[in-house]
Amino acid sequence: MTVTEAAAALEDARLRQHMDRDREDLADDERGPAEVSEWERITQLLVTAGGVYAPETDAVVQDELAADRRAEEAEQQRLQEQQQLAARADELAAHMRAGRLDRTVETRPGDEAAREVLVHRGDYHPVVDGWLAQALADRSGHYADPAARTAADSLPESV
Structure with missing residues:
Protein backbone atom coordinates (compact mmCIF):
# COMPACT_ATOMS: atom_id res chain seq x y z
CA MET A 1 0.00 0.00 0.00
CA THR A 2 1.34 3.41 -0.92
CA VAL A 3 0.91 6.65 1.00
CA THR A 4 -1.70 7.77 -1.56
CA GLU A 5 -3.73 4.58 -1.03
CA ALA A 6 -3.44 4.93 2.74
CA ALA A 7 -4.58 8.55 2.57
CA ALA A 8 -7.59 7.52 0.46
CA ALA A 9 -8.47 4.77 2.96
CA LEU A 10 -8.16 7.31 5.77
CA GLU A 11 -10.56 9.68 4.01
CA ASP A 12 -13.01 6.79 3.41
CA ALA A 13 -12.88 5.87 7.10
CA ARG A 14 -13.45 9.49 8.13
CA LEU A 15 -16.39 9.74 5.73
CA ARG A 16 -17.97 6.52 7.07
CA GLN A 17 -17.50 7.77 10.62
CA HIS A 18 -19.10 11.09 9.71
CA MET A 19 -22.03 9.39 7.97
CA ASP A 20 -22.58 7.01 10.92
CA ARG A 21 -22.54 9.74 13.59
CA ASP A 22 -26.36 9.97 13.73
CA ARG A 23 -27.03 6.24 13.90
CA GLU A 24 -28.14 5.22 17.38
CA ASP A 25 -27.14 1.58 16.88
CA LEU A 26 -23.53 2.74 16.38
CA ALA A 27 -23.43 5.25 19.26
CA ASP A 28 -21.19 3.06 21.44
CA ASP A 29 -19.34 1.40 18.57
CA GLU A 30 -15.61 2.09 18.86
CA ARG A 31 -14.74 0.61 15.49
CA GLY A 32 -15.18 3.86 13.55
CA PRO A 33 -12.81 5.95 15.67
CA ALA A 34 -10.38 3.02 15.93
CA GLU A 35 -10.36 2.58 12.17
CA VAL A 36 -9.72 6.28 11.60
CA SER A 37 -6.97 6.24 14.21
CA GLU A 38 -5.31 3.22 12.61
CA TRP A 39 -5.44 4.73 9.11
CA GLU A 40 -3.97 7.94 10.52
CA ARG A 41 -1.13 5.93 12.06
CA ILE A 42 -0.44 4.02 8.85
CA THR A 43 -0.58 7.19 6.73
CA GLN A 44 1.81 8.96 9.11
CA LEU A 45 4.13 5.94 9.06
CA LEU A 46 4.25 6.02 5.27
CA VAL A 47 4.75 9.79 5.14
CA THR A 48 7.71 9.67 7.53
CA ALA A 49 9.25 6.36 6.42
CA GLY A 50 8.30 6.43 2.77
CA GLY A 51 7.96 3.32 0.70
CA VAL A 52 5.11 0.86 0.63
CA TYR A 53 3.15 -0.29 3.67
CA ALA A 54 3.23 -3.98 4.55
CA PRO A 55 1.87 -5.39 7.82
CA GLU A 56 4.90 -7.71 8.00
CA THR A 57 7.16 -4.68 8.50
CA ASP A 58 4.83 -2.70 10.79
CA ALA A 59 6.19 -2.93 14.33
CA VAL A 60 2.79 -2.12 15.89
CA VAL A 61 1.05 -4.88 13.93
CA GLN A 62 3.82 -7.35 14.73
CA ASP A 63 3.64 -6.44 18.44
CA GLU A 64 -0.13 -6.98 18.39
CA LEU A 65 0.29 -10.34 16.66
CA ALA A 66 2.95 -11.37 19.18
CA ALA A 67 0.65 -10.35 22.05
CA ASP A 68 -2.16 -12.36 20.48
CA ARG A 69 0.13 -15.40 20.22
CA ARG A 70 1.21 -15.04 23.86
CA ALA A 71 -2.41 -14.76 24.97
CA GLU A 72 -3.34 -17.85 22.95
CA GLU A 73 -0.40 -19.79 24.41
CA ALA A 74 -1.40 -18.73 27.93
CA GLU A 75 -4.99 -19.82 27.26
CA GLN A 76 -3.79 -23.17 25.92
CA GLN A 77 -1.61 -23.61 29.01
CA ARG A 78 -4.57 -22.80 31.27
Missing part, protein backbone atom coordinates in the same frame (compact mmCIF):
# COMPACT_ATOMS: atom_id res chain seq x y z
CA LEU A 79 -6.82 -25.28 29.45
CA GLN A 80 -4.15 -27.96 29.63
CA GLU A 81 -3.74 -27.40 33.37
CA GLN A 82 -7.51 -27.61 33.85
CA GLN A 83 -7.62 -30.88 31.92
CA GLN A 84 -4.77 -32.32 33.99
CA LEU A 85 -6.50 -31.23 37.19
CA ALA A 86 -9.78 -32.79 36.09
CA ALA A 87 -7.96 -36.01 35.18
CA ARG A 88 -6.33 -36.14 38.63
CA ALA A 89 -9.71 -35.49 40.28
CA ASP A 90 -11.17 -38.37 38.23
CA GLU A 91 -8.29 -40.60 39.34
CA LEU A 92 -8.79 -39.73 43.02
CA ALA A 93 -12.54 -40.25 42.72
CA ALA A 94 -11.97 -43.69 41.17
CA HIS A 95 -9.61 -44.67 44.01
CA MET A 96 -12.11 -43.32 46.52
CA ARG A 97 -15.05 -45.28 45.03
CA ALA A 98 -12.95 -48.43 44.92
CA GLY A 99 -11.94 -47.98 48.58
CA ARG A 100 -8.27 -47.67 47.60
CA LEU A 101 -7.55 -44.06 48.50
CA ASP A 102 -4.95 -44.88 51.12
CA ARG A 103 -1.21 -44.69 51.72
CA THR A 104 -0.54 -46.65 48.53
CA VAL A 105 -1.72 -43.64 46.50
CA GLU A 106 0.93 -40.93 46.76
CA THR A 107 -0.08 -37.31 46.91
CA ARG A 108 1.08 -35.01 44.13
CA PRO A 109 1.37 -31.27 43.77
CA GLY A 110 -2.08 -30.00 42.85
CA ASP A 111 -4.03 -32.61 44.83
CA GLU A 112 -5.47 -29.83 46.99
CA ALA A 113 -6.88 -28.25 43.82
CA ALA A 114 -8.13 -31.67 42.65
CA ARG A 115 -9.97 -31.93 46.00
CA GLU A 116 -11.67 -28.61 45.21
CA VAL A 117 -12.68 -29.93 41.78
CA LEU A 118 -14.29 -32.91 43.50
CA VAL A 119 -16.13 -30.57 45.88
CA HIS A 120 -17.43 -28.41 43.02
CA ARG A 121 -18.50 -31.44 41.00
CA GLY A 122 -20.33 -32.92 43.98
CA ASP A 123 -18.03 -35.95 43.90
CA TYR A 124 -16.28 -35.17 47.18
CA HIS A 125 -16.09 -37.51 50.16
CA PRO A 126 -14.37 -36.90 53.54
CA VAL A 127 -12.07 -39.85 52.74
CA VAL A 128 -10.13 -37.40 50.57
CA ASP A 129 -9.45 -35.13 53.55
CA GLY A 130 -8.35 -38.09 55.62
CA TRP A 131 -5.99 -39.21 52.86
CA LEU A 132 -4.50 -35.72 52.54
CA ALA A 133 -4.22 -35.34 56.34
CA GLN A 134 -2.45 -38.70 56.65
CA ALA A 135 0.04 -37.82 53.91
CA LEU A 136 0.66 -34.43 55.52
CA ALA A 137 1.20 -36.04 58.95
CA ASP A 138 3.46 -38.74 57.50
CA ARG A 139 5.28 -36.23 55.31
CA SER A 140 4.80 -38.60 52.43
CA GLY A 141 4.18 -38.02 48.75
CA HIS A 142 4.68 -34.43 47.73
CA TYR A 143 4.38 -33.42 51.39
CA ALA A 144 7.93 -34.71 51.88
CA ASP A 145 8.93 -31.28 50.58
CA PRO A 146 8.81 -28.65 53.36
CA ALA A 147 7.51 -26.06 50.88
CA ALA A 148 4.53 -28.32 50.08
CA ARG A 149 3.77 -28.67 53.78
CA THR A 150 3.88 -24.89 54.17
CA ALA A 151 1.62 -24.46 51.14
CA ALA A 152 -0.84 -26.92 52.70
CA ASP A 153 -2.28 -23.92 54.54
CA SER A 154 -4.79 -23.79 51.68
CA LEU A 155 -6.35 -27.02 52.95
CA PRO A 156 -9.53 -26.78 54.99
CA GLU A 157 -9.45 -26.88 58.79
CA SER A 158 -10.71 -30.47 58.77
CA VAL A 159 -7.45 -31.62 57.19
